[in-house]
Amino acid sequence: MNFTYTSYPNQVYFGKGKTDELPNILKDYSKVMAMGEERWEPQIKKVAKEIGEENLYYFPEIIQHVPQSLVDKAMIKLKEEKPDVLLAFGGGSAVGLAKALALETDIPIIAVPTTYSGSEQTNIWGISTEEGKTTGKSMKVMPKVVVYDPDLTSSLPLSLAVTSGMNAMAHLMEAIYAPNGNPVTRHHALLGVEYIKKGLEILAKEKQLTEEANTDIQFGAYLAGKCLCEVSMSLHHKMAHVLGGSFKLEHSYVHTVLQSFVLKYQWDSLSDEIKTDFRQVLGHNPAHKLQELSGNAGGPTDLKSIGFKIDDIEKAVETVLAKPYENVAPLDKSKLVDMLHHAYEGSLEG
Ligand SMILES: NC(=O)C1=CN([C@@H]2O[C@H](COP(=O)(O)OP(=O)(O)OC[C@H]3O[C@@H](n4cnc5c(N)ncnc54)[C@H](O)[C@@H]3O)[C@@H](O)[C@H]2O)C=CC1
Ligand SMILES: O=C(O)/C=C\C(=O)CC(=O)O
DSSP states (O other), X not given: OOOOOOOOOOEEEESTTGGGGHHHHTTTOSOEEEXXXXXXXXXXXXXXXXXXXXXXXXXXXXXXXXXXXXXXXXXXXXXXXXXXXXXXXXXXXXXXXXXXXXXXXXXXXXXXXXXSOOGGGOSEEEEEETTEEEEEEOGGXXXXXXXXXXHHHTTSOHHHHHHHHHHHHHHHHHHHSOTTOXXXXXXXXXXXXXXXXXXXXXXXXXXXXXXXXXXXXXXXXXXXXXXXXXXXXXXXXXXXXXXXXXXXXXXXXXXXXXXXXXXXXXXXXXXXXXXHHHHHHHOSOHHHHHHHHHHHTTOOOOSGGGTOOGGGHHHHHHHHHHSXXXXXXXXXXXXXXXXXXXXXXXXXOO
């Protein structure tokens, strides 16, 4: 073996009811700026009550893909309130806003994820403007503590549980074949695939987010975020950021549909060892299996149904190629256009 591996430090609490530990986790800070949608106000207000209401300022506005205008608005409040810790309560969008603030201020983040996005485990930030989405990496945005409480993700509607689980699955997939991959990350990624696959199969069978499925997917999502942080993102994430950031499609839907088509695109360039790893966890046709995991659980399987326009294919590919991520398969414009046509129709044949 011959590899380089970087692990990223943070503390993880995982289990039902772990949110109750927040007052203790926050005890060394004097002022909390909490951000999260109104659905989490009761939980945030409960923390405020326990640490003293004057010690917590609550910012309830959250917008997906973190528009710069929202960051500016939250920054004005941050300067008034002078927090020494940011509490991100919610999905990747709440965590994303906290990251944008931390990037400029170096204030630490405590994250309480309520979806399976994995953002809470990464040093990756993303901010959108009219020109599209810019992403980058900085240790300033890596949450110091992450509290995974299945009691919070249990309220996810079935459809979102499927697509958010598939968002995490996409992180695992790109970690398995990352150009700068390593056996430690790959081992965790394969384990994550097993957990998420099991959870999604329960969703397909039971037609509801059972406690077992929720815990399986949430644990897989923790591993997925960790893996995403440890290696670089490739074609799939680049394409997803373009479709989400520039064409305003829903983040987890894009990830859900795209990944089977990108895996097919990459397949012939993967080593035999990596193909074997994929087959071990996803069966003889991993791309089909990924599509089936979403489709059988009622998730989307084509770009057409999630609002992508066929006329935008060329522009999307050009945007990807203008600033590509390093990728295992060569990036070829006509092949990428063809891939998006197949993804538009939801057809893995041909
Ligand atoms: N920087 C990183 O490493 C990563 C960043 N992201 C970013 O995160 C954003 C997407 O995050 P997501 O979590 O997919 O979406 P989100 O945070 O926008 O939430 C999606 C929807 O789910 C609802 N929701 C959240 N938790 C819920 C719950 N427990 N029960 C019921 N409804 C709930 C929200 O109200 C919202 O309508 C994107 O901007 C994406 O770029 C995503 C993954 C990794
Ligand atoms: O696409 C993902 O799920 C991973 C990374 C991002 O979304 C980057 C961001 O925070 O915008």
